[in-house]
Amino acid sequence: MFCKAKLVSFAAAVALLGATVASADSDHDHPAGLLMYPKISVDVENGVDTRLHISNVSNNPTMAHCFYVNANSHCTNTGEVCDTFQDCNDSGIFGACVPGWIETNFDIFLTSRQPLGWLASEGLAGDELPCRATFLNPNPCGVNQGSNSGTRIPPISETPFIGELKCIEADQTTRLPVQCSGDNCPNSLTGKAAITSAELVDVASYRAAGLEQVLNDGDENLQIGGIDAEYEPCAEVLVMDFVYDGAIDPISETFEASSELTLIPCTQDFRGQTLPPVTAQFLVYNEFEQRLSTSRRVDCLLDSRISSIDTGSPTRSIFSVNVGGTITGQARIRGVGGGLAGVALLSLATDFTDPDSRVGWAAYALDTVVRTEDADTISLP
Amino acid sequence: MRLLERNPRLSGLMLGLAVLALGGVRAQAQPDTLEISSTQPGSIAVFPKVISDGTRDTIISLTNTTNMMAFVHCEATNGIGECVGAPAGQTYYCNSDVDCDDVTDPTGAPLEDVGPCDISWQANDFGLILTAQQPTFWRVSTGRVQDPELLSGDACSTGGQSQQICPGFFLGDSQAGASILPAAGAFRGELRCFQVEDSSGALSTGNALKGEAIIEWLGETGEGAGQISAYNSLNVQGSGTAPAELFTANLDGVEYASCPESLTIDHLAPGASDPVSGADVEVELTFVPCTYDPLNPTSMRVLFNTYDMIEDPLSGGDTRACWANYTGSLDGALRDRATTYLRTTARATQTGNCTAGSADGEPCTADSDCGRGGFCFDNSCNGGSAIGWTCAADGDCGTGGTCGDPSGILGVAETIYTGSVVASSADVAHQVGTRETADSMSTSGDF
Structure with missing residues (x-):
């Protein structure tokens, strides 16, 4: 009986193979030449900060050329950071809330095998550097006698802050990737971010997504995936397992679950400061394999509670337990117009619609099931 | 548990169907x-x-x-194990004998060694x-x-x-x-x-x-x-x-x-304060052997190297069976370090290869081949009553044990924050390289 079932399911699967899984190469598991931290969140006033780690796993010193991307929106009338126009009330006159995209780049010099960490709100420079070169001791650290000289990590430019960080392993002089091919390409970096709420003592950590270098001509245009790729491809389809917003946590049987999704495009033009039009298409499956869909533009960075992705009324969302009907679901997220990277945060709260009632949160990575066949590009200034 | 043979005719039929059907369809x-x-x-x-x-x-x-x-x-x-020397009516869970060395009774009073730790x-x-x-x-x-x-x-x-x-x-x-x-x-x-x-x-x-x-x-x-x-x-x-x-x-x-040759983990130093919340930090590193047999526990031999931000390394090693959850000290390699941010490398040692020393990763027959600070590892018992011990043949390992290269490892790091409440965050370890020695994972055989 099972053999028959197997044949039937196999035949059905053959018909559907156009949409089946293909494995991708970009991942969070190996040291890489390009790191992406999709979510940096800081709100000093409310005790939220992001702790960032970057490490060199090789026995040689290396350098990372990094880019903070400030994805805050700002009011046209007050210049304040805003989420909606309602935040732009200036004595009863409402301004528009305009999305922004500002990059700040800086360098990190790492000695061999060195881990380094800092708070996004504070940065790391000067006397705070662990291996400071002095006149008498120009190379104070490590087996290869290196130093962190030249490192100046600025604090994020404003608070509150929502944005991302990308770091590219680079030549110490040109600040561009080293010309290389195959095994000669340096892939020495690992990274991690921990978004922390001090008020609650609540930490959500995730590892930076890494793209390994496979070939590099050393110029300012980094080709991710595609023919003659310099870096392994980004995801065309990401998979996010999630607990439906509003579902009751099965362990406490009290708290309500909600999730936040952050997506960033892999293509970025840091030189021309232009934004590629990327759309995220969502296919959402519940335990009954019932499928619902929606889509949303990803301009620079999408950071949203999942039940706000498709509607302003969370209980009517396809990510709401009221609609899904089961506790957990799977969302397949396809990037149209470019590859995507991202991270998910699961929160438990006494009321999932009230962020102040949160009791705990945790971050986890999205899975990559289909790689982009088209190339993404990062253009460096 | 049932043992079933794969039906070669059915497998062939399935393969044939697959080839025919996939002719005009995008393959998986x-x-x-x-x-x-x-x-x-x-x-x-x-x-x-x-x-x-x-x-x-x-x-x-x-x-x-x-x-x-x-x-x-x-x-x-x-x-999970239990400390067998615990007073009657009290249960102390453990993962190794060390966990039974420093426990307190329900009133908070310290107890003498209540080990060993008995794990089934x-x-x-x-x-x-x-x-x-x-x-x-x-x-x-x-x-x-x-x-x-x-x-x-x-x-x-x-x-x-x-x-x-x-x-x-x-x-x-x-x-x-x-x-x-x-x-x-x-x-x-x-x-x-x-x-x-x-x-x-x-x-x-x-x-x-x-x-x-x-x-x-x-x-x-x-x-x-x-x-x-x-x-x-x-x-x-x-x-x-x-x-x-x-x-x-x-x-x-x-x-x-293949399993990774080593794991690397970015984390805060145990005993440090979280830079944002000020909460006390502890770190748990959990490892499992790549090789798995539900009927026969597998040993793993792990060598740690921990680097702080001034690139100062400290190392430690350990052999465990089946599931290892290291809390806190890791042979002192992690605690009381000079900097808050650390990176720990955990390596599954391979028989006949140097671990650490100037010939790190190179083939060897003795410690002297590995340079100063290096070790040349021998075969060890995977399973059996002598699990984890050095051996020359299967007979040294007791019933069910085999003598050979110890398993590779996989791992997860979890940070515990103790402030006004207890919180935690977890990440799987980064992988570096792949092992030359093949590992294997078995099931108990039935569905």
């Missing part, structure tokens, strides 16, 4: 390079850290990412069927059972029973009536879910599985209840062709992905 691509990945689906989903011990509980999330039905056989191995390495198995693209989950302490009358809703309940009933569709092991049984007592250990062909339990390399573990603190609201840490499962990718053995996956980089 297989990975260019087989990997053990936390962000790509695989054929074996490994959850190295699963806790259900009265202080915390775990939700396991498992998803079929393909358009084909997926049969899954899971093996849960409990690595109990393995339980169960089966699941996932329809195409189906996500599912269960709570470890309760398991889950299907109730056809509760198809939709926002909450699970135990309804006075031991198993949790949840809205949704949950097709468990048919022999147990569509259910996963609750963990028997306290559980600290690991879970491995193998994709199998069908109810025969024969392994499949369909690369359909991915998952997450969500570890949640129990307790009253306001005392840390609801604090969670989460990590992605480590998914061992398969080649897409039928494995050579029905119930054993060969992790040789050809049939299934």
Whole structure:
């Protein structure tokens, strides 16, 4: 009986193979030449900060050329950071809330095998550097006698802050990737971010997504995936397992679950400061394999509670337990117009619609099931 | 447990059908390079850290990412032990003898050594069927059972029973009536879910599985209840062709992905204060051997190297069986370091290769071949009564033991923050390189 079932399911699967899984190469598991931290969140006033780690796993010193991307929106009338126009009330006159995209780049010099960490709100420079070169001791650290000289990590430019960080392993002089091919390409970096709420003592950590270098001509245009790729491809389809917003946590049987999704495009033009039009298409499956869909533009960075992705009324969302009907679901997220990277945060709260009632949160990575066949590009200034 | 032969005629028929049907259809691509990945689906989903011990509980999330039905056989191995010298009526859980050295009684008074730690390495198995693209989950302490009358809703309940009933569709092991049984007592250990062909339990390399573990603190609201840490499962990718053995996956980089040569973990220093919240920090590093046999525990030999931000290394080593959860000190390599941010490398030592020293990773026959500070490792017993001990032949290891290269390792790091409440965060370790020695993972054979 099972053999028959197997044949039937196999035949059905053959018909559907156009949409089946293909494995991708970009991942969070190996040291890489390009790191992406999709979510940096800081709100000093409310005790939220992001702790960032970057490490060199090789026995040689290396350098990372990094880019903070400030994805805050700002009011046209007050210049304040805003989420909606309602935040732009200036004595009863409402301004528009305009999305922004500002990059700040800086360098990190790492000695061999060195881990380094800092708070996004504070940065790391000067006397705070662990291996400071002095006149008498120009190379104070490590087996290869290196130093962190030249490192100046600025604090994020404003608070509150929502944005991302990308770091590219680079030549110490040109600040561009080293010309290389195959095994000669340096892939020495690992990274991690921990978004922390001090008020609650609540930490959500995730590892930076890494793209390994496979070939590099050393110029300012980094080709991710595609023919003659310099870096392994980004995801065309990401998979996010999630607990439906509003579902009751099965362990406490009290708290309500909600999730936040952050997506960033892999293509970025840091030189021309232009934004590629990327759309995220969502296919959402519940335990009954019932499928619902929606889509949303990803301009620079999408950071949203999942039940706000498709509607302003969370209980009517396809990510709401009221609609899904089961506790957990799977969302397949396809990037149209470019590859995507991202991270998910699961929160438990006494009321999932009230962020102040949160009791705990945790971050986890999205899975990559289909790689982009088209190339993404990062253009460096 | 049933042992079934793969039917070669049926396999051939299936292969033929596949070739014919795929002629004009886009084939299901297989990975260019087989990997053990936390962000790509695989054929074996490994959850190295699963806790259900009265202080915390775990939700396991498992998803079929393909358009084909997926049969899954899971093996849960409990690595929890009890300190056998504990006073009557008191229970102290442990993972090694060290954990029994420094305990306090319920009043907080210190106790003398209550060891040794007795661990039974109990393995339980169960089966699941996932329809195409189906996500599912269960709570470890309760398991889950299907109730056809509760198809939709926002909450699970135990309804006075031991198993949790949840809205949704949950097709468990048919022999147990569509259910996963609750963990028997306290559980600290690991879970491995193998994709199998069908109810025969024969392994499949369909690369359909991915998952997450969500570890949640129990307790009253306001005392840390609801604090969670989460990590992605480590998914061992398969080649897409039928494995050579029905119930054993060969992790040789050809049939299934090879295990990493070493792991590297970015973390805060134990004993430090969290730079944002000021909470006290502890770190738990959990490792499982790559080689797995539910009927015979596998040893792993781990060497740690921890680097601080001034690149000052400290190292330590240890041999453990089955499941290792290192808390705090790691032979002193982690505690009281000069800087807050650390990086720890954990390496599974390989027989006949130098670990550390100037000839790190090079072949050797003696410690002197490895340079200053290096070690040349011998064979050790994998399983048997002498598990973990150096050996020259299988006979040195006792019944069921084999003498050879110790297993590779997989791992998860969890940081515990103690401030106004207890919180935690978890990440799987980064992988560096691949082992030359093949590991293997076996199931108990049935579905």
